[in-house]
Amino acid sequence: MQIYLQQCAKCHGPTGEGISAAVTIAGPNLWAEDDPGRVMTALEVGPSHMPRFEYILSVAQMHAVSDYVAHTIAQIHLNGGDLSRGGELFRRNCAACHRTAVRGGGLVFVGTNAPSLTGKSAALIAGAIRWGPGPMPRFPPSVLSDHQVASIVDYIRYVQQPASPGGSALNWYGPVAEGFVAWVGVLLMIGIVMWIEKGGKG
Amino acid sequence: MIASIARWLDSRTRAAKFARSIMNHVFPDHWSFMLGEIALYAFVILVITGTFMALFFDGSSADVVYHGSYAPLVGVHMSSAYQSVLHLSFDVPAGLVIRQMHHWAADIFLGAIAAHLLRIYFTAAYRKPRELNWMIGLTLLLLAIANGFLGYSICDDLLSGAGLRIGYSILLSVPVIGPWLTFLAFGGTIPVSATIPRLFAMHIFLFPALIATLIGAHLALIWRQMHTNYPGKGRNDRVIVGSRLWPSYTLKSIGLFLFVFAVVAALGSFVQIDPVWIYGPFKADAILPGAQPDWYLGWIEGAMRLFPSVNTHFGKWLIPEVFFPGFLFPAVVFILLYAFPFIDKLISLDFRAHNVLRMPWEQPFNTALGCAVLAFLSVLFVAGGDDVIAVAAGAPLAWMRELLRYLAFAAPLLTGVVAYAICETIRRRRSRAIPAQPAEPFERSEVNVEMR
Numbered sequence: 001m002q003i004y005l006q007q008c009a010k011c012h013g014p015t016g017e018g019i020s021a022a023v024t025i026a027g028p029n030l031w032a033e034d035d036p037g038r039v040m041t042a043l044e045v046g047p048s049h050m051p052r053f054e055y056i057l058s059v060a061q062m063h064a065v066s067d068y069v070a071h072t073i074a075q076i077h078l079n080g081g082d083l084s085r086g087g088e089l090f091r092r093n094c095a096a097c098h099r100t101a102v103r104g105g106g107l108v109f110v111g112t113n114a115p116s117l118t119g120k121s122a123a124l125i126a127g128a129i130r131w132g133p134g135p136m137p138r139f140p141p142s143v144l145s146d147h148q149v150a151s152i153v154d155y156i157r158y159v160q161q162p163a164s165p166g167g168s169a170l171n172w173y174g175p176v177a178e179g180f181v182a183w184v185g186v187l188l189m190i191g192i193v194m195w196i197e198k199g200g201k202g
Numbered sequence: 203m204i205a206s207i208a209r210w211l212d213s214r215t216r217a218a219k220f221a222r223s224i225m226n227h228v229f230p231d232h233w234s235f236m237l238g239e240i241a242l243y244a245f246v247i248l249v250i251t252g253t254f255m256a257l258f259f260d261g262s263s264a265d266v267v268y269h270g271s272y273a274p275l276v277g278v279h280m281s282s283a284y285q286s287v288l289h290l291s292f293d294v295p296a297g298l299v300i301r302q303m304h305h306w307a308a309d310i311f312l313g314a315i316a317a318h319l320l321r322i323y324f325t326a327a328y329r330k331p332r333e334l335n336w337m338i339g340l341t342l343l344l345l346a347i348a349n350g351f352l353g354y355s356i357c358d359d360l361l362s363g364a365g366l367r368i369g370y371s372i373l374l375s376v377p378v379i380g381p382w383l384t385f386l387a388f389g390g391t392i393p394v395s396a397t398i399p400r401l402f403a404m405h406i407f408l409f410p411a412l413i414a415t416l417i418g419a420h421l422a423l424i425w426r427q428m429h430t431n432y433p434g435k436g437r438n439d440r441v442i443v444g445s446r447l448w449p450s451y452t453l454k455s456i457g458l459f460l461f462v463f464a465v466v467a468a469l470g471s472f473v474q475i476d477p478v479w480i481y482g483p484f485k486a487d488a489i490l491p492g493a494q495p496d497w498y499l500g501w502i503e504g505a506m507r508l509f510p511s512v513n514t515h516f517g518k519w520l521i522p523e524v525f526f527p528g529f530l531f532p533a534v535v536f537i538l539l540y541a542f543p544f545i546d547k548l549i550s551l552d553f554r555a556h557n558v559l560r561m562p563w564e565q566p567f568n569t570a571l572g573c574a575v576l577a578f579l580s581v582l583f584v585a586g587g588d589d590v591i592a593v594a595a596g597a598p599l600a601w602m603r604e605l606l607r608y609l610a611f612a613a614p615l616l617t618g619v620v621a622y623a624i625c626e627t628i629r630r631r632r633s634r635a636i637p638a639q640p641a642e643p644f645e646r647s648e649v650n651v652e653m654r
Contacts, residue, residue: 168473
């Protein structure tokens with residue numbers, strides 16, 4: 001615990017809540033890091049902006065930190081989510097800002113847009129749900145159980161790369177992009193009509 | 203063989219003379235006269251694909267549990283209507299491509315109608331004797347918008363539910379008769395089980411029948427009154443120049459149908475439209491940003507987003523804010539459009555019948571007015587999608603919306619002034635060059651027909 005407070009709390013907060021509203025940049029929330037092996041790997045490798053602790057701490061110290069994070073800091077356990085249930089919960093609790101396509105939405109009164117959730121890891125999403133970075137509301141265990149958080153994470157991870165047939169999805173921008181494409185189609189046909197009227201030449 | 207069948211038919215029906223007069227009917231050749239035809243063929247595709255879908259769609263709000271191929275919705279409660287759309291999309295062979303073709307054809311139908319309307323407006327083709335056909339065309343546009351909205355709504359996914367709720371609120375905001383109108387259209391306060399069957403019946407019976415009937419009337423009037431033509435050599439209000447219905451015009455038209463079909467089929471195959479499975483079923487407690495109507499309602503959506511949030515009180519009655527941008531504004535736009543042939547008479551003081559078109563630069567005021575309205579509508583279209591644009595561009599939405607509010611006033615003014623200046627310049631240049639106006643060459647069969 002001493003080592004955690006000295007080395008990690010600067011960026012991840014004394015209880016692992018994370019320090020930045022932009023959770024991708026610095027000190028992400030650790031509340032879903034319930035696997036000591038994953039924490040150990042992160043310490044050794046130093047993903048993104050994180051320093052490589054294998055030069056700073058001994059192996060025993062790193063093991064101690066991993067155990068501390070996985071057993072004391074981590075409060076959410078992501079196992080056994082239910083994809084469909086996660087979809088329902090997502091539409092009810094999250095889609096109002098992040099859109100059902102999980103690609104973010106524009107918000108008038110918040111001052112910032114809800115970010116896209118593509119490329120976000122499961123632990124990051126789960127931590128953000130509990131912690132509520134920036135203007136996002138917190139969803140404590142009294143609102144969403146661990147199983148419900150795990151379900152929502154499953155759903156988001158699915159929709160990041162959904163099985164979505166029917167051709168180019170236009171990044172799921174919806175009717176705005178579709179209308180634009182439709183007008184490209186109309187202009188293409190006007191071009192064809194001009195070509196027909198020219199006698200089909202040139 | 204064919205000749206003997208034809209003789210047999212003719213000896214009994216005396217149809218040959220009649221058929222010949224039809225086949226010799228003359229249509230002028232110009233690309234801008236084929237825009238309405240694109241719309242016509244999009245409608246044909248809509249009817250064909252819609253008939254296929256009607257075999258699988260279940261227009262019912264009955265609660266069912268999904269057990270189809272799309273994993274994230276298995277076990278979820280939804281309406282039977284939404285489930286049948288998922289079934290059509292994932293489990294019916296060619297179901298998805300037909301559905302996407304139907305939706306693309308609808309977007310293109312409306313786009314072609316809009317392009318056609320612009321051509322009529324900017325060449326003053328609505329003038330006597332064609333005021334009636336102008337009004338039929340506007341009615342077709344209204345019906346097409348309404349039917350497009352109905353089709354978008356009956357899928358009962360979260361997006362269409364959001365749209366339906368807005369449509370419902372707009373109708374409800376109409377003073378005095380609003381509540382009755384909503385009960386007539388929706389069968390109660392939504393969400394209510396009577397809504398989807400009602401909208402479905404309107405979408406596949408009432409509106410298509412009205413559209414088909416009015417298309418018939420529209421074409422019959424064009425036939426009866428003859429088509430207009432651009433000014434040029436040998437053309438005046440009593441002579442029409444062009445190609446015969448058979449064979450040249452018919453073949454041209456069949457070719458156009460095949461091209462329209464090809465474009466719609468390509469879009470339906472390669473570009474996703476309305477992925478209802480991503481939106482999920484409509485539930486009254488769920489909502490999503492980036493919820494837009496299809497493009498042809500984007501201007502009303504934009505007006506509602508830009509209009510300030512003010513409730514008006516008339517004595518003890520409240521007029522909700524959505525009434526002004528959502529109902530009154532489009533109503534005024536359409537009333538002015540219906541009245542425009544008569545407004546134009548007051549502008550131009552020209553009460554005669556015309557078969558030769560007026561070029562945009564010969565009517566600078568009308569052209570400037572049209573361009574200003576187009577600029578205004580363009581701002582509204584952008585505003586209708588402002589949250590999507592804000593996310594895509596990474597710009598703050600509130601800031602964008604303020605800017606668009608200023609643009610809604612500045613853009614039309616600027617566009618109108620510039621359009622007027624350009625028209626005046628062209629007109630002055632042309633009036634100097636008129637004595638030496640070059641004759642337009644005609645290589646195709648010329649047929650002069652006296653106007654009745």
